[in-house]
Amino acid sequence: MLTERQLFLLQVLVDDYILSAEPIGSRSISKREDIHFSPATIRNELADLEEMGFLEKTHLSSGRIPSEKGYRFYVDHLLSPILLSDDEMRNIRKAYTERYYEAEKLIETTAQILSDFTNCTAIVLGPELLDTKLKHIQMIRLSENRAVLIIVTDTGHVENRVVALPDEVNGSEIERMVNILNERLIGVPLYQLKVRLQQEIHAVLNEHIHHYERMMIEIEHALSVNGPDQIYYGGKNNILSQPEFRDINKVIPLLNVLEKKDLIHGLLRSPKSGIQIKIGKENKLVAIEDCSVITTTYSVDSEHVGTVAVIGPKRMAYPRVVTLLDIISKSLTNNLNSNY
Amino acid sequence: MLTERQLFLLQVLVDDYILSAEPIGSRSISKREDIHFSPATIRNELADLEEMGFLEKTHLSSGRIPSEKGYRFYVDHLLSPILLSDDEMRNIRKAYTERYYEAEKLIETTAQILSDFTNCTAIVLGPELLDTKLKHIQMIRLSENRAVLIIVTDTGHVENRVVALPDEVNGSEIERMVNILNERLIGVPLYQLKVRLQQEIHAVLNEHIHHYERMMIEIEHALSVNGPDQIYYGGKNNILSQPEFRDINKVIPLLNVLEKKDLIHGLLRSPKSGIQIKIGKENKLVAIEDCSVITTTYSVDSEHVGTVAVIGPKRMAYPRVVTLLDIISKSLTNNLNSNY
DNA sequence: ATTAGCACTCGTTAACAAGGAGTGCTAACA
DNA sequence: TGTTAGCACTCCTTGTTAACGAGTGCTAAT
Structure with missing residues (x-):
């Protein structure tokens, strides 16, 4: 045409x-x-x-x-993909040379690099926790009536919550209970924990432990709040230096959206893998109808577990950002798979 | 005069x-x-x-x-302290009625409330970790050569890091090592951990465990990075609606400072207790020389452990903010002491 | 010591003109 | 038939000017 x-x-x-x-x-x-x-x-x-x-x-x-x-x-x-200069490629690699002891640090760095190189805001959604499996449950007593419940996943992620101990429960009972939980729940994906707890564990506990009900309420609460996944930002304010955001009244709603974790999740979490581009009003949020969002996914063990995104003005350097996003999400995937 | x-x-x-x-x-x-x-x-x-x-x-x-x-x-x-209306007092109390299972949530909420009621940016520095004492160390093996090291403090705070396991170390040795660490280090304040590790533990491990050196490097690293304390924000963008920040060029450096954790720490961490007010250039940072910062401390077990702060324009509603900061930091202290 | 009166300053707003960047259209051209 | 030069027109930007209002400092009267 x-x-x-x-x-x-x-x-x-x-x-x-x-x-x-x-x-x-x-x-x-x-x-x-x-x-x-x-x-x-x-x-x-x-x-x-x-x-x-x-x-x-x-x-x-x-x-x-x-x-x-x-x-x-x-x-x-x-869109003609752009070749990055040798210089830039070197800089990206250099940023990744440090050995990261924790996945969190690695992801944080990724967001930072991406925002620096694109001059936009970068967002990385942390690995989806729900798919990971329970590795270990432990309860460590802090005082007469408080303990911290620790959940370790097979990816090395640790969740913890302080729980109140009802007066009726004594130490050996707690120990027995934790043993039971470990026996029955290791290997169970986190998203199934609550159901399994209700379906199987209640019966078992009923046999072995007195007064477990109030305890269970605490534990259920602790296990069910494996919260919304972590969101990592890089260059949150980069977008402010773009000329289209010279007017502060355009900026405020945008920054406010960035602070709302649930909105960001809704915006970025995507079932499809590969690079996706949403332009202006294609994003459902009014506050970012002057922005474009480019996302892709990264993976651990060839499962897509998280999202990497760049938010910038509609007038975004698409070729460059797409190339960078591709390179950097792959670097992240590689690093995650080789180190964790 | x-x-x-x-x-x-x-x-x-x-x-x-x-x-x-x-x-x-x-x-x-x-x-x-x-x-x-x-x-x-x-x-x-x-x-x-x-x-x-x-x-x-x-x-x-x-x-x-x-x-x-x-x-x-x-x-x-x-400065004549202001009386809050019954209505407002009720609203503040209401915001605190929910029972928080974690100190983190409570602190987050505090920052939120404070920013909502002052229409400024609120910052809460999390409890100083270093003063807390070690309650428990545990290592949970994730795979052949990775384990997660978990540190629990007497306040119920959990720190964790993934560590690499050298090939030479076997399972029973790790267990023995963790036992030794627990025997020797429980009750030790976190800030002493590293020194104690080097002074006492090396000798002991040397007797009992072979090839412990590479392992120790990992553990030392894990124990020493009990990072800078958490920073909680509320109403990060509130300040943007103030007329003195209509110009985006004044906003950018300010928001950038808010993102720099070390600067915020330097700015807010204060040895003195009680309410403190820094006006404009009294704050050492150029980026906030048009702002005033009001801080106070909150405590657990009558030790001052953290800082609550409000950042706003110099033209801040001092009487109101001072009153609110006082009330809210005390509420936080009360809540922390009664629940944790 | 207080205040009314007045000249003066400065920011804001509106109106207007001039210049420039850009368009659409028409007519000429290859 | 596609291309282009020329031209009238639109609209933004910039600068100038004038009028107005809010506010001050000073002087002289109370």
Whole structure:
């Protein structure tokens, strides 16, 4: 449907606009040395592209900017992956050379790198906990009536909660109870814990332990709150230096959304793997309808367990960000799999 | 040095300016019904106050705003604590009624409440870990060459790190080692752990366990990184709606500072207890030289363990914030002591 | 000591003109 | 038929000017 030349012009215009953040006029396009036709011709073409909905004007006699449909087309059909300079590749690798003792640190660093290199906000959703399996349960008494319940998963993740001990329960009973829990629950995926507890364990405990009910309430509570997964940010404020956010009133709702963990989850958590791009209003949230979000997944043991995302203005350096996101999510996957 | 009337006018002016955020002129002051002299008189007094350095003008013929010295005087000598309405007291109590299973949640909530009620940014530094004592060490094997080392403190706080197991070490040796660590280290304050490890434990391990050196490096690393204490934020973006931060270029450095944990620590951690107020440049950081910071401490077992802080514009509702900070830090202390 | 009166300063707002960037359209051109 | 030069037109931006209002400092009268 689009002619070669229209494709070319659309690409040039989007590329230019991404760099300059200003409406692009026919004259400035015509000055490029790879363009061999006049501003007037370009005007005609741009007018057609606008009619088709790929471009917009900010006012009657302004230059053009890409519409959301324009970005979408650009991203779907004109995105030429970019090669990073050797220098940059070295820098990325260097950032990963440190050996990380904890997965958390590694993920934090990943978010940091990604935001630094894209100049956008990077978000990494921590590994989905629910799929991991129980490795060990332990209860350590702190005082007469408090203990900390510790749950270790097979990935080495540790969850803990302080629980109240009812007066009626004595030490040996607690020990027995923990033993029972370990016998029965090791290897069970976390998301099944609560059900299994209710279905099997109650009966068993009933046989062996007196007064276990109040105790169980505490434990159930502790086990069920294996909270929403961790969210790691990098360059939270990078987006503030983009010219489209010079107005503080555009910034406030955006930053507020970033603070709302549930919204971020809803926004980023995706069933599909591979790179996905949402442009402007394609994101369901009003607060980020002027932003684009690019996500991909990373994995441990070839299961997709988490999401890596970049949030920036619609006028985002798509080719560069896509390339970086790809490289960095793969680095993260590699590092996670080789070290943990 | 200051006459009654000058004190009164300074107070009125600061109060008014805190509300309106606009330079205060003699006429608007004279309109108050508790003022029985003319604008001209007020002008004379204000000119004197300005000469003494308590007030400033934004331009030659503008009204006055308080200088930092003016705020300082106001805070030191004119601060009349405010009574909160029954309604507000009820709301604060209500926010605390939920029973929190974890200290973390309680602290998070505290930061939230404080920011909501002050419309500023609230920061709570988590309990100082170093003073707490070791309750239990445990190592749980995850695989052939990885284990998670878990440290429980007497406050119920759990620290954990994944450590690599050298090939030479076998299971029973690890068990023995952990036993030794527990025997020797329980009750030791965390900040002493590393020293004790090096001074006592090395010798003991040397007797009982072969090839313990590489293992120890891992453990030392794990024990020594009882990282900087947690920082909890509430209303991170509240400050953005203040008129003095309409300009995004003032906002960026401020938000960036908020993200830097070490700077925040340096800023807030204070040896003194009780409410402390730092105004503008009294804070050492350039990025917050237009802000005031009010801090106080909270405690567990009558030891001061953490800091509660409010960051807002210099034009902050000092009386209200001071009152709220006092109430809320005490509530936090009470809750922590009764529940944990 | 207080205050009314007045000249003066400075920020804000509106109106207006000039310049520039860009467009759409028309007519000429290859 | 596709391309382009030329031109009128639109709209943003910038600068100028004028008017107004809020506020001050000073002087002189009370």
